[in-house]
Amino acid sequence: MSQDAHPPAPARRRDSAATRAAILKAARETFTQRGYDGAGLREIANAAGADTRLIGRYFGSKEGLFAEVVDLAYEKSMMMTPEHNAEAARTLLTGEGGAQADGLLLTLRSASNPRAAAIMRDSIERNYQRRLADALPGTDTTGRSAVLIAICAGVLLNRLLLGHTALNGPDTERLIPYLHAALDAVAKVPQSAGGEK
Amino acid sequence: MSQDAHPPAPARRRDSAATRAAILKAARETFTQRGYDGAGLREIANAAGADTRLIGRYFGSKEGLFAEVVDLAYEKSMMMTPEHNAEAARTLLTGEGGAQADGLLLTLRSASNPRAAAIMRDSIERNYQRRLADALPGTDTTGRSAVLIAICAGVLLNRLLLGHTALNGPDTERLIPYLHAALDAVAKVPQSAGGEK
DNA sequence: ACCGTATGTCGACAGCTGTGGACATGCAAG
DNA sequence: CTTGCATGTCCACAGCTGTCGACATACGGT
Numbered sequence: 001m002s003q004d005a006h007p008p009a010p011a012r013r014r015d016s017a018a019t020r021a022a023i024l025k026a027a028r029e030t031f032t033q034r035g036y037d038g039a040g041l042r043e044i045a046n047a048a049g050a051d052t053r054l055i056g057r058y059f060g061s062k063e064g065l066f067a068e069v070v071d072l073a074y075e076k077s078m079m080m081t082p083e084h085n086a087e088a089a090r091t092l093l094t095g096e097g098g099a100q101a102d103g104l105l106l107t108l109r110s111a112s113n114p115r116a117a118a119i120m121r122d123s124i125e126r127n128y129q130r131r132l133a134d135a136l137p138g139t140d141t142t143g144r145s146a147v148l149i150a151i152c153a154g155v156l157l158n159r160l161l162l163g164h165t166a167l168n169g170p171d172t173e174r175l176i177p178y179l180h181a182a183l184d185a186v187a188k189v190p191q192s193a194g195g196e197k
Numbered sequence: 198m199s200q201d202a203h204p205p206a207p208a209r210r211r212d213s214a215a216t217r218a219a220i221l222k223a224a225r226e227t228f229t230q231r232g233y234d235g236a237g238l239r240e241i242a243n244a245a246g247a248d249t250r251l252i253g254r255y256f257g258s259k260e261g262l263f264a265e266v267v268d269l270a271y272e273k274s275m276m277m278t279p280e281h282n283a284e285a286a287r288t289l290l291t292g293e294g295g296a297q298a299d300g301l302l303l304t305l306r307s308a309s310n311p312r313a314a315a316i317m318r319d320s321i322e323r324n325y326q327r328r329l330a331d332a333l334p335g336t337d338t339t340g341r342s343a344v345l346i347a348i349c350a351g352v353l354l355n356r357l358l359l360g361h362t363a364l365n366g367p368d369t370e371r372l373i374p375y376l377h378a379a380l381d382a383v384a385k386v387p388q389s390a391g392g393e394k
Numbered sequence: 395a396c397c398g399t400a401t402g403t404c405g406a407c408a409g410c411t412g413t414g415g416a417c418a419t420g421c422a423a424g
Numbered sequence: 425c426t427t428g429c430a431t432g433t434c435c436a437c438a439g440c441t442g443t444c445g446a447c448a449t450a451c452g453g454t
Contacts, residue, residue: 014420014431035309037234041412051433056413109309111358112232121359129363143372146355146363151379154351158343161308162318166326166343175340181382182348186375211401211450238442248403253443 020058022048027055028069032102035109036066036116063115070123074103077128080148081135082187089180092155093172101156103128104149108157124149138189147186155179217255219245224252225266229299232306233263233313263313267320271300274325277345278332279385286377289352290369298353300325301346305354321346335386344383352376 026048030039041062045052059065078100080088097105107124110116129149133141136148159167167175223245227236238259242249256262275297277285294302304321307313326346330338333345356364364372 016431019431038309040410042410052412053414053434054432057431062412107359108354111354112235112306112309117359121361124359125362140371143363143369144375146361147352147372147375147379150351150355150361150364151348152351153354154347154349155344157305157308157350157354158347162304162314162321164318164343164347165322166340167347172340174337175344177387178341178344178383181387182344182379185378185382190374190378213401216401237440239440249442250404250444251402254401259442 016058019048019050019054023050023055023058023065024068024072027065028072028102028106031066031069031110032073032106033109035106036062036113038109063119066110066116067119067123070103070106070120071127073106074123074128076100077103077131078152079132079135080145080152080183080187081132082137082184085180085183085187086176088152089176089183090173092152093159093167093176093179097156097160104153104156105160108153108161136187144186148183151179151182151186213255216245216247216251220247220252220255220262221265221269224262225269225299225303228263228266228307229270229303230306232303233259233310235306260312260316263307264316264320267300267303267317268324270303271320271325273297274300274328275349276329276332277342277349277380277384278329279334279381282377282380282384283373285349286373286380287370289349290356290364290373290376294353294357301350301353302357305350305358333384341383345380348376348379348383 023044027039027044030044030047033039034043041055042052044065045055055062055065059068076099078084078088078091091100095101103124107120110120129142129145132145132148136145138144155167158164159172166172220241224236224241227241227244230236231240238252239249241262242252252259252262256265273296275281275285275288288297292298300321304317307317326339326342329345330342333342335341352364355361356369363369
């Protein structure tokens, strides 16, 4: 790492930390938009105003860069606890996919690559899912949080990636109660242990 | 293996219909396994025992071949009506992803490509979703079927593509009731119109 | 038996990919 | 100033991709 002196910090024209951050930001945007395979290192470097070779220098490889991006993208993600499910359902069906959905969007577009999938699985289980499981009531919060994440990912996939017509019309709001109920069915503690009619 | 014409049937060594079918089968398997971008035409042709150039001859382009594969893959897909949701939840969480899930699997691995996504959206809305919407009770079956498809796609994504640990253990069966309830929440007609208890 | 044509085969093209080596440059320390 | 190293830049490599033109062959109708 760079040994930036604590007191002075004289705005150097050659700032490795700044270029590293610029690359990371550009990589996050490009990966989220094009997916792991679809994003080229030259495209990322160009968007960051940096040289392609610097990516290899600072992040080792494309996978290394991707891993850092994934961890970053899942820092702030939507919660699907009973008290947040109304908002989550609305965001999933009508939201533009801001920072709360960036992680899932990145995952959807990169899931086809096995290496990228392994990286994302690790990050999700280590960060996002753990956070969600801790906020969930009841038992088996780990498994239920996985199902909740899956549902959200599926909705985003159909709406934003596939552009499903039924999920992109101006009256998509009418589906919010259904999705809300589906999320609650997993997030809330079961009312009756066995089953229902 | 060669299809005979009605009267004579001279087992021709050069059978365009047979090679076309072989290419289509190999393409379906390869696309389902590697996704649209990940599957190469040379790989498909090699798996079919045919020459790469024949793909261009019979299907025009990679997109043309993919379109036929997608229509084929969505011919037989799982249903998520109230009476089938128990089986659907079990298949989604523990099944190996047979013919019932081939379409969704193909979609998940190819969704990152915008052109492929458009082809799949068209096929889904025209075949799968229409069939599911017709089988659903209640109102707004189109929108609800879209949500159901999204949920299933999300579960398959997390379990098979990402290899989510919580969805791949030997005791994944314990999550079936939760997923079943989530599917029912969308597939069944709402018990109370406005709200819930 | 012959020939037209459908069928299959070979090679080539331009374009892209991730990665690496070799070189130029600016900044800071002595 | 000079010197050393971190930082940035350029070019090249091998490998892959989808598409296409030109050629060889075998089959079906005559």
